[in-house]
Amino acid sequence: MKYWLVLLTAIFTAGCTKAPSTAAAPKQLNIYIWSEYLPQQVLDQFTQRTGIAVTVDTYDSNETLMAKLASGVAGYDLVVPSDYIIQPLIRQNLIAPLDKSRLTNFGNLDPAFLNQHFDPNNQYSMPYLWGTTGLAYNKKIINTPVDSWDILFDPKYSGRILMLDDMRECFVVALKRMGKSVNETDPAILNQAADMLKKQHALVRAYDSENYDRTLESGDVVVAQGWNGQMAKVVSDRPDEFAYVLPREGGTIWMDNVCIPTGAKNPDAAYQFMNFILEPQPAAEIVNGVYYASPNAAARQFIDPKILNDRNIYPTADMLKGWEFLNDIGPTSRLLDQLWTEIKAQ
Amino acid sequence: MKSLSYQSLVLSPRLSSRLLALHSGIVYVFLYGPILLLVALSFNRSPLSARWAGFTLDWYGKLLRDTEMIAAAQRSLIVAVGVTMIATVLGTAAALALARPAVPARAATNALLYLPIVIPEIVIGCALLTFFSVTRWELSLWTVGAAHVSFSLSYVAIVVRARMAGFDRSLEEAAMDLGASPAATFWRVTLPLIFPGVIAAALLVFTLSIDDYVITSFVAGTDSTTLPLKIASMVKTGLTPEVNAVSTLLLGLTMILVWIAQRLLRPPESARGVHS
Amino acid sequence: MNKRPAALLLSPTWLLLGGLFLLPLALLIGASIHQPDDAGNPQTVSHWRAYMQSGDWKDNYTESLHEIYLHVAMRSVWLAVATTVVCLLIAYPTAYFIALTAPPERKNMYLTLAVIPFWTSFLIRIAAWRLILQDEGVLNVMLMKLHLIASPLRLMDTPLAVMIGLVYGELPFMILPLYASLEKLDRSLLEASADLGATAAATFRRVTLPLSMPGVVAGCVLVFIPGIGQFIVSDLLGGSRTMLIGNLIQDQFTSGRNKPLGAAVALELTAVVLAMLIAYTIAARRKGMEVAL
Numbered sequence: 001m002k003y004w005l006v007l008l009t010a011i012f013t014a015g016c017t018k019a020p021s022t023a024a025a026p027k028q029l030n031i032y033i034w035s036e037y038l039p040q041q042v043l044d045q046f047t048q049r050t051g052i053a054v055t056v057d058t059y060d061s062n063e064t065l066m067a068k069l070a071s072g073v074a075g076y077d078l079v080v081p082s083d084y085i086i087q088p089l090i091r092q093n094l095i096a097p098l099d100k101s102r103l104t105n106f107g108n109l110d111p112a113f114l115n116q117h118f119d120p121n122n123q124y125s126m127p128y129l130w131g132t133t134g135l136a137y138n139k140k141i142i143n144t145p146v147d148s149w150d151i152l153f154d155p156k157y158s159g160r161i162l163m164l165d166d167m168r169e170c171f172v173v174a175l176k177r178m179g180k181s182v183n184e185t186d187p188a189i190l191n192q193a194a195d196m197l198k199k200q201h202a203l204v205r206a207y208d209s210e211n212y213d214r215t216l217e218s219g220d221v222v223v224a225q226g227w228n229g230q231m232a233k234v235v236s237d238r239p240d241e242f243a244y245v246l247p248r249e250g251g252t253i254w255m256d257n258v259c260i261p262t263g264a265k266n267p268d269a270a271y272q273f274m275n276f277i278l279e280p281q282p283a284a285e286i287v288n289g290v291y292y293a294s295p296n297a298a299a300r301q302f303i304d305p306k307i308l309n310d311r312n313i314y315p316t317a318d319m320l321k322g323w324e325f326l327n328d329i330g331p332t333s334r335l336l337d338q339l340w341t342e343i344k345a346q
Numbered sequence: 347m348k349s350l351s352y353q354s355l356v357l358s359p360r361l362s363s364r365l366l367a368l369h370s371g372i373v374y375v376f377l378y379g380p381i382l383l384l385v386a387l388s389f390n391r392s393p394l395s396a397r398w399a400g401f402t403l404d405w406y407g408k409l410l411r412d413t414e415m416i417a418a419a420q421r422s423l424i425v426a427v428g429v430t431m432i433a434t435v436l437g438t439a440a441a442l443a444l445a446r447p448a449v450p451a452r453a454a455t456n457a458l459l460y461l462p463i464v465i466p467e468i469v470i471g472c473a474l475l476t477f478f479s480v481t482r483w484e485l486s487l488w489t490v491g492a493a494h495v496s497f498s499l500s501y502v503a504i505v506v507r508a509r510m511a512g513f514d515r516s517l518e519e520a521a522m523d524l525g526a527s528p529a530a531t532f533w534r535v536t537l538p539l540i541f542p543g544v545i546a547a548a549l550l551v552f553t554l555s556i557d558d559y560v561i562t563s564f565v566a567g568t569d570s571t572t573l574p575l576k577i578a579s580m581v582k583t584g585l586t587p588e589v590n591a592v593s594t595l596l597l598g599l600t601m602i603l604v605w606i607a608q609r610l611l612r613p614p615e616s617a618r619g620v621h622s
Numbered sequence: 623m624n625k626r627p628a629a630l631l632l633s634p635t636w637l638l639l640g641g642l643f644l645l646p647l648a649l650l651i652g653a654s655i656h657q658p659d660d661a662g663n664p665q666t667v668s669h670w671r672a673y674m675q676s677g678d679w680k681d682n683y684t685e686s687l688h689e690i691y692l693h694v695a696m697r698s699v700w701l702a703v704a705t706t707v708v709c710l711l712i713a714y715p716t717a718y719f720i721a722l723t724a725p726p727e728r729k730n731m732y733l734t735l736a737v738i739p740f741w742t743s744f745l746i747r748i749a750a751w752r753l754i755l756q757d758e759g760v761l762n763v764m765l766m767k768l769h770l771i772a773s774p775l776r777l778m779d780t781p782l783a784v785m786i787g788l789v790y791g792e793l794p795f796m797i798l799p800l801y802a803s804l805e806k807l808d809r810s811l812l813e814a815s816a817d818l819g820a821t822a823a824a825t826f827r828r829v830t831l832p833l834s835m836p837g838v839v840a841g842c843v844l845v846f847i848p849g850i851g852q853f854i855v856s857d858l859l860g861g862s863r864t865m866l867i868g869n870l871i872q873d874q875f876t877s878g879r880n881k882p883l884g885a886a887v888a889l890e891l892t893a894v895v896l897a898m899l900i901a902y903t904i905a906a907r908r909k910g911m912e913v914a915l
Contacts, residue, residue: 030568055569058579063877070661070879071479075486075568092661159776165862167877206779207862211583220757333660337878342690344873345865362822363723370719370732373712377739377793380750383760387753397763436634443631450625455632458639464899466851468868469650469888470643472875476653476885477646479663496642499635528627550741557743560853564875574745581749581858590753593746604741608734 027052029269032068032076034256035060035210036230037129039289046276052269060209061166069094069261077264078273080128083118083255084168084326088333090124095259097123102271105278113295116255118328125257126274129229129292132315132323133169133252136216136231136244137223149173149247151223153196158203162215162224165207167340168326169252170197173225176249182324185332194339201346216242227254229292232312236291244312250322255295381597388590405591415592418576421487425572426555429494434548436495437502442536444503445510459504462497470497471564478565485567493565494555501554502547509543509611542610549607553600654885655679662879682886691870691887698867701781702849705788709796709845710838712789717800717837722807733801740794748787748858755783755859779861787855792848796841803837804830836906843902847895867891 027050031038035058043054057076059065062085068074070092081089089095100106103126113127137146142157152161152173163170172182174193184190205221213230215221217238224231231244258277260270276282284302287294291307293314300308307313329336388406392399409415440459443449462470474493483489517539521531537544559574566575573596580589656664657678667673685691720732739747754760755777762774777783807830815825853868860866865873867887874884 028569032568057568057571061877063879067662067876067879067881070663071475071485073478073482073484073489073567075484088660092659094661201863204863205861214584337880341870341873341878344862345690345694345870363719366715366719366723370716373716373793374735376712376790377736380747380754380790381739381742383753384746384750397758436638439631440635443628446628448625449628449632455636458636458644462639462643464847464895465647465892466848466853466868466888466895468851468853468871469892470646472871472881472884472888473646473650474642475875476649476881477642480649492642495638496646499638503635553741557745559743559745574743577749578745578858581745581752584752589749593743593749597742597746600742601738604738605734607741608737 027266027269029054029078029266029273030076031056031078031273032065032074033058033078033080037080037256037290037292039286042277042282042285042289045282045285046273049276050269050272052272054273063167066092066094072263074261075265076261077266077270079259079261080256081125081259082326083116083257084328086118086125086257086259087328089259090119093262095124096262096264096267098126098260099271103274103278105275108278108280108283108296108298110295110297113255117325119257125259126278127295128256128258128277129286129290129294130253130255131228131292131313132246132320133164133172133225133227133254134231134244134246135223135225136213136235136242138216138219138241139243140241141222146223146243146245147248149177149249149251152225153177153200153203155203157222159205160220160222161200161204162212162221162226163200163204163207164212164225164227165209167336169225170207170340170343171336172252172326173197176247176251179249182250182252183327183329185329187332187335190332190335190339194343197343198346201343207344227292228312229290232310233291235312236306236310246315246319246323250324253320253323253325255325384590384597385594388587388594390587390590393587405587408588409591409595412588414571415573415576415588418571418573419592421570422556422573425487425491425494426552428491429498429555430548430552432495433498433502433551434544437499437547437551438506438540438544440499440503441506441510442540444507445513459500462500463504467497467560471561474561475564485565485570487566487570489565489567490562490570490572493561494558497561498551498554502551505547505550505611506540506543509546510540513539546607546610549603549610553603556596557600650885651889653882654682654889656882657681658880658882660879662875662881664882682883683890685883686886686890694865694870695867697781697865698850701785701788701866702846705785705792705849706796706842706845708785708789709792710842713793713796713800713841714838717797717804720797721801721804736794736797736801740798744791745854745858748791748855751783751787751790751859752778755786778859779863781860781864783859784856784864784866787859788849788852791852791855792845795844795848799840799844800834800837803834803840807833839902839906843898847898851891851895 029052031054033056037058038056043056046052047054059068062082065079065081066085066089069076069079069089079095081095086095100122106126109127113130114122116122116127119125135146135149135152137151142151151157152163154161163173168182171190171193174196175182175184175189177196178189178193180189180193184193206215208215212224212226213234216224216226216231217234228244231242235242235244258274260267264270277286278296280296280298281302283294283296283299287299287307288304291310291313294303311319389401389403390398391402391404440455444452444455449455470493474489474496477483478485478489517535518531521535522528526534557574558572559578562572562575563578566572573592577589577592577596653664656667659665673679716736720729720736724732752759756762757774757776757778759778761777762771765771766774811829811833812825815829816822820828851868852866853872856864856866856869871884871888871891874880874887878884
């Protein structure tokens, strides 16, 4: 019993020496972001410079982010939604317009990434990172080079396939195999795509949007759908064993953006953080840490050349022919939600 | 031959009782196996699970340096202590009330007390999230605490009341006949008698709060990641055996508390199964 | 008699449970009759009378009876039933041992040992099974070392793993009521049975088993009910592949963005659970069996 008392006291005192929660610290920033998308050292540098304590919670899908913000009581100051969810967030009044006069470093961003269709004039969002959604596979086990989404449906690898736990991304795979657009809204076609995914369910080992790289690396699966950053890291660490592929049928290019939720309690801290990550060095550190491409032009000089030259992270325009951005599909999302539940419930 | 134990009635008594003992032994191994495995692997040098690579305390060291983990543990402790105090006081009061002969709305109160125990945790979690959303009560450690009190109060009431089965009212009446005020009667007669039950209930609430995952996952907000939430997210990412280390510590703590509670709750003669 | 002292003692409880339990449940019921908006929240209704008359308030309940949700419900029920049966088969001999075979001075210790895991963190105990069932987990490593299998068995992320986890987690719920029931058995009845010439098997079948029925039923109820509503086991051991009711409800509250539907399913689950409990209480009382709750 004494040991536990000692341990409890130790925990208490250890915790008390660190700057704790909102009561003591005068400034606080609460970030809600994709998992493994923001290196701890960038946060530490920010805290060191500004004295603002940062908490980070993570999510693994845009839809979860939206539901969380919709509760109205989540308490976040900064969120990082993807392109297609921004219009729905705006419609639901879940994110606030940005006061760009406060974003003094905004000019560091490459204009090619600004003024996109999902947020004209960047009224609500600031580009953060961008990338592709492809697949990676184990070259030692799958000897022939892979160039198609078909491999994710190959019964030969039953039980060793992984898909993202992401409604839109899974439908992209099915739609592309059918030669359709990623933003298809025809219910008949969507139902066909759903049927394809329902049949695939038995072959899939797991639907996972966080550990897809580790699961591939550990050998639990031999082919996995995934976002290019984490996959690129695995491939660059073990290039003889793994490869990342942009299938020939096409797929998703995406852009993630920083936004401030409506009713955020610490908007000043949020703007300070946004300016901070717009600076060239922090922006580069983010890229070097998470292996995703940055829209920050000023940061290029500080990014690890190995990453800049990695075609998995910085693909050429050629490679992206036929690759599309996901759009908000409006009311059809409801149909997709239902079909997705049916697929997962198999 | 009244001294004959019933064992002699069973066919080849020694064999069948040996078989029963063997079966039970296997069941205990089944029950404690995974727990012991967890403990053992928390000392495993290798980060990959099953293959033993040597003894080490590294993971515990890593644990003590993990500020997020310590913060989560701190939060869980703070919530658990607060919840225990409130739930124990209110639940004991409820149990005392229900032990009296004259109780307004007795049946309804009984039903009310049972609801949080029988309704699935996920339903309670959703309901509380809806409640906090509607009332615009921002998710935080306070909402976590409120949620915990909400479901643990019933446990206290039921545990203390079970302990009070066979409680002799005449002691209280005697005290009052001798001139003690109701308050004094409570402090000096009632409370000492039910004290073991109250403490046991308090310990059980403490462990329930510290271990709660489902309901907390619905109502926690920023800066309110409790230990189970942190452990769950680490388990899902399956990273290091640090998870095993913290799990071992948490399991150890709650086991000790429950063992104490169980000793205090040793059933009186008129035992009903106490097991909500 | 003076009800005031009791009322005073109970009022904080009434207030607290009323505000933090009943009110949230009422709000959940309210949510379930609304339509979801794009973010998943209940949509405000402008004209209640028209809304109620149109019957739209039933939409979520009608939708929850859609084939796919029934499929999930059936799977949850089937899993819970299987778990209950397995638990009963495993727990009965154990409870018998503790109550009747074990030496009296050890009984309490055995009982305490059986109870302790039940009160510790469900999450951690289930997570521990990952260490056993994973591809390079203890079970596979051992089986491969013993050359019983050539390549690892796929145990994780399967319904089997979920069932193992459920049985493991619920077992103490079955042992305790069985023990309580068997412990009260009047030994002289067993002696009488033997004196009258019954074999051991017959004694068990015709004396012990019927008398322990209250415990059996109580145990089954206590295992089945958390079983259908559970959520952690399928989350940690079933991958995202085995969807049970708990997962369905959680999904609708998060990525599914349909809180009203989630609320409807949650309430249906609650109704089933409460109905079973009420049926059990009535049946038990009628039979004069003690209600071991």
